[in-house]
Amino acid sequence: MIEWRRDFHKHAESGFLEMRTASLVARQLSKLGYSLKIAEEVMKADQRMGMPSPQKLDEHYKWAEQNGADLEWLPNFKNGMTGVVAVLETGKPGSVIAYRFDMDALDIQEEMAEGHFPFDQGFQSVNADKMHACAHDGHTSIGLGFAKTLMNNKEKLTGTIKLIFQPAEEGTRGAKSMVAAGVVDDVDVFIAMHLGTGVPTGEFVAGNSGFLATTKIDVIFKGETSHAGGKPEDGRNALMAASSAVLGLYGIPRHSAGASRVNVGVLNAGSGRNIIPGSAQMKIETRGETSEINDYIRSQAFAVLSGAAAMYGVEVATEVVGEAKSSIPSKELVDMLYDVAQSSPYFTKTIDWSTDSAGSEDATYYMEHVKANGGLATYCVVGSDLAAGHHNERFDFDEKSMLSAVDILYRSALKLNKV
């Protein structure tokens, strides 16, 4: 697992560009004897959010070809259809259990200095501005290690086990397309897992409910330029629309049912000092303690955007480039996992339930879908000591925690496919 992890870390690929990673994952799972579904079989193309440009996809494909991808599997993942699902049918009656592993890196430039473990060990990212700073390299490796353990112990298992290797969790862009393709339609029990998040090595959290629902939106106001001195009346001022929208967005009312957030992180408008700005781009995001609250903020935001455009006679185009729900883990499943963890030698402390705010996660799409179908779902955390916080350029986790993860997952599979 450590070898895999370091290889993935070195060849960090960001959302929908995990072509090399997916090809190696597919080869390994296939070699282990899993039946695989990939690409269009497990992803709805038009439900992906925040896609890289076609040019970017092409460029990266070529890079993957030349940097160690499995050349047989690789062509399947062109165009950013980088999902892989491995299924283990035990042939014995039992539940369908699914585990989710995310594979993508972040758009961060990794620290290139002594004292940063990946650098010291020579497996720092070869891709500029791409870094596994959120442990997804670990998650992918755990998925492969777990796959091997399951296959080695196939005769002890019952029911069906699905291993979901997902692209583009960062920016909450990929899960929706896999759920839409039906990958958890038949699932009775769903488990997502994360390393770290502030929990130290040796501890385990059976259920985390602190995820904010979120929507990420790209906005373009399109007006008409005009010479500001000569013909001010001929312009349609995209910056005025954007400025009015900014004030309107931050002014969206609080919600009495819980926390909400809205942010305009980026605004770029205009071309020259004496030209009335004909276009303005914004990157915004909304969040809510529950999906309902986020939906409320989101719908207010769209009203603000289109109203602001109308005020100044400009057009507005919006694209949802990421989205996640809130989700409360199933109490029954959390309790079971808590018990399972008690029996693992790797954990000295088990926490049944955490409400720590944990940003946003698109694993919630699977969770809500499975729960809506009557199944059970949770999001658990395997503790891992960190060198620096998530999304930090000096992020690194404790590689030993990967073994703990495989252990707890395997124990859960033994127990849960009897549910």
Place this chain on the structure above:
Amino acid sequence: MIEWRRDFHKHAESGFLEMRTASLVARQLSKLGYSLKIAEEVMKADQRMGMPSPQKLDEHYKWAEQNGADLEWLPNFKNGMTGVVAVLETGKPGSVIAYRFDMDALDIQEEMAEGHFPFDQGFQSVNADKMHACAHDGHTSIGLGFAKTLMNNKEKLTGTIKLIFQPAEEGTRGAKSMVAAGVVDDVDVFIAMHLGTGVPTGEFVAGNSGFLATTKIDVIFKGETSHAGGKPEDGRNALMAASSAVLGLYGIPRHSAGASRVNVGVLNAGSGRNIIPGSAQMKIETRGETSEINDYIRSQAFAVLSGAAAMYGVEVATEVVGEAKSSIPSKELVDMLYDVAQSSPYFTKTIDWSTDSAGSEDATYYMEHVKANGGLATYCVVGSDLAAGHHNERFDFDEKSMLSAVDILYRSALKLNKV
């Protein structure tokens, strides 16, 4: 004329409430032998702007009944249809010439102190918050004096002469309805006249082109109240819409073709400190050096209003409560009037053309209509020394100037009906 003027001044009636005034005007013109058209014959009810409430109309009607109105004519003017047009057909060939006289007072409380001539002479307004502070009492009296002079000299005249007594010039609300009713459809020459406006007694301006086109709009944003602490998300905030609209309105771009203006003169919103404001009312006006510029500002303003409402999920209702055009007097007619004035003993100085900014005037409706039909039109000023500026609570004009006005109008009638 002085007697009339003082009677009208004492019984000041504001726009569409000139019921007493109109009844006396009608009686006098009728007695002089004019054929009259009144009320629905000379006004389109639905083209009136900025109407008083039905209750206000009823109350004032009762007041007029008890305060010296002509009780035979009065019923015709109920409901604010207070226009009167007198026609003198000479029976001889010649042009149709129309003169406009406005009859309404302002919503101003007259000064009640010594040194103010109407107070000293005991003809101060008996109506609280109503005052002839723009000389329309003089204009109406001049119209009657002119009517008498014409009738006395009927045999010297040719063609047709129309005397238009118009309601609600203040706020530019009445002319449109009279033009819409066709009162100047057959007119070859149109003359509007004003006393004073900064021109001293003894001077005459044959054409004034400095009128700004204008639109006056009442706006109501209607949202939903909600307890600001308990349920902020249930409100639809009319004040936020109004505030956004205010900034948007003042931000309407300048126009390269000439001066423009926009103002939000009044904003009232909300009911209680802890209640999200469910409604907001605004009084706004736009102006433009030309009708085209005003139309541009006006259309931008409507976009701002509806966009701002949409931003905050509220409704917006607008009512145009006044409107006027810009209009350039006909050069030919100005030249003729200039010559006529030279022959009058009342004027020591004649100015052919003034571009002095003179606010807005709805006489421009008649002017543009007559000019569009191939006729000639002007707006002239008969100088009159003033005690204080127009619209001031100590306003008073030099009553002697009324005679000058009748003289120049009569001379114009003699000359112009040959056009």
Place this chain on the structure above:
Amino acid sequence: MIEWRRDFHKHAESGFLEMRTASLVARQLSKLGYSLKIAEEVMKADQRMGMPSPQKLDEHYKWAEQNGADLEWLPNFKNGMTGVVAVLETGKPGSVIAYRFDMDALDIQEEMAEGHFPFDQGFQSVNADKMHACAHDGHTSIGLGFAKTLMNNKEKLTGTIKLIFQPAEEGTRGAKSMVAAGVVDDVDVFIAMHLGTGVPTGEFVAGNSGFLATTKIDVIFKGETSHAGGKPEDGRNALMAASSAVLGLYGIPRHSAGASRVNVGVLNAGSGRNIIPGSAQMKIETRGETSEINDYIRSQAFAVLSGAAAMYGVEVATEVVGEAKSSIPSKELVDMLYDVAQSSPYFTKTIDWSTDSAGSEDATYYMEHVKANGGLATYCVVGSDLAAGHHNERFDFDEKSMLSAVDILYRSALKLNKV
């Protein structure tokens, strides 16, 4: 107590105008044998917030003189110094316990129709737009009934008991001035009590922690009027400042530590359509789940207001007209009160702790002060069936609950002065 209650209800007096009420309270307490401190002795004049105008104070004083006030006590309460504190020294060692009773009515016009109990019984408010719609008439009567019970049982009591009759709780305007005057400096145990608030007759809540800290601010922007058509550059536009402030205020960031609120409930600006608005008034309030959060929102609000004024070259004046803190009841005291209630025959259900959001309350000033000095404090609720919600024009409570209140308060005094 019912008689008192109906008399207070009939003669409803709003904040700092409780002159008649205070004079009757003082007379009764004095008659019972309490030593009293009143007016300047128990209130810091300059710490009162949201004072009525001097004229209003004078007018109401005359009304009180003619409507049944005690004419001996009344002069003390002129100028709105309407606080009364009665002290019972038992002469035996023991704690100092204080109880707070608020006396003011709301600015609401009472329902005048059959079916409204006070109307049916003929004790509806004689003062237009003043109504006891929050049960403070009941609180005051309970205070008097409690005072009598204490005095009748003086020999059973130990320590010192203070009864605080406070003006102007509505708008959270009065408590601060009494705390500033030192009325709870020596207090070991503080109890505030409210009837109703959604809790039915027969139930008791020993501690309510759901009060939001709040600040209520009146704002005046003062600019310069100017004719909008003639001299737009001469104006300093108070409405633009206010509009910018509105958008800025609603845009104050959320706080990660808990709920916050901000509202601009009222905005009035401008005088005439064609006049650049020279002044604008706003009524705003901020709230926070904790005092710290409210302080944050409050300080941001002041920055927004002064910045917006500076943007448009206008002056801004602000006045804090009400303020309250958040406060968590003392667990020890809540537990004791819970036990006490168990022993009362009046209560069928006792709740130890409620976090129900309950608006804002200035009793929190006393609570925080007493707790800071090492004492205990709570805010309890005596259930009472309501005819309509608090602050509703048909509000009425179950008069029987007053007896329950006296009982629980008396039992608390018996037990707590041993603390």
Place this chain on the structure above:
Amino acid sequence: MIEWRRDFHKHAESGFLEMRTASLVARQLSKLGYSLKIAEEVMKADQRMGMPSPQKLDEHYKWAEQNGADLEWLPNFKNGMTGVVAVLETGKPGSVIAYRFDMDALDIQEEMAEGHFPFDQGFQSVNADKMHACAHDGHTSIGLGFAKTLMNNKEKLTGTIKLIFQPAEEGTRGAKSMVAAGVVDDVDVFIAMHLGTGVPTGEFVAGNSGFLATTKIDVIFKGETSHAGGKPEDGRNALMAASSAVLGLYGIPRHSAGASRVNVGVLNAGSGRNIIPGSAQMKIETRGETSEINDYIRSQAFAVLSGAAAMYGVEVATEVVGEAKSSIPSKELVDMLYDVAQSSPYFTKTIDWSTDSAGSEDATYYMEHVKANGGLATYCVVGSDLAAGHHNERFDFDEKSMLSAVDILYRSALKLNKV
């Protein structure tokens, strides 16, 4: 002159980078026998506006060294002190006459296609994104041609003649520093000249008064970033300040004395979607029909900027990067130039006075300074047929018009040094 012009065109240098141009101008003037003042002698360093970065100055200096600059003169012009003034003392009594020639190119990428004369002839700009698209290459060449003519006819002249070669007219950045250095302190007559501007070859405009006063301002709002989800209260939002400023700037009132303009041409803010924007940059400009109007708009703009920063607790830094005045040519001088032009064989039509709006020009600094000292000043236009409008990437002028320019300037010198 054509040779010079094509050399300058090919080696286009933008504002304060005219190091090569200035070195060649200095060499040529020196060779002709003029006494020269350059760099610090004719420019106040701290009065230059909109300076390139030190790095840019260094880089360009090296480019000039290697691209044909005069290596003896070049070092004087390091650091962007690229002004040159040549003085011809005739030794005979007479006025001091100054002529201004501007030398800088624009930040425009020249058209590189057939049909564009400079491209066809091979003298297109070798510097990317730098192009003489406003005829300053012509102006500089005319200046040199005129210098030669004057020297050749020195004995016919009287008084003193100054030739001012100015950097950075584009963006109105250079003139102020030369006026501040005193270059026109002793000047009796000042003439600036422009080719083209819509006037065809063979026509001459003796005075143009249509320049708008202008101020160009770069603005940086500096706040504090924070994670928008985790700690919204820790941010200080530079984008909200900028957005509020945008709305405030466009809302600066119109001025009744004449046209005004304001524009925010560029706004860039923020770094990431989920980060509260900690900085925002804007490029703005104000304009006024007169310097007074522009000063009004400018001062309002600064109030808006600092107020908006204060609203959101951020800092604002502003830099004036360009400024120009309005200026009315001296009637007496315009009349004289008009007469002079009548005598020139090169002009078939002479216009005495144009009020055509002509953007902004910093020659107005000299004009106002000379006029304030009692001298005469004008801005004249020598007609030249254009291939495309000024500031267009296909701009080109009629090279023959350079001869007309020298002729009229020489004739003016003959006549005017007798003033």
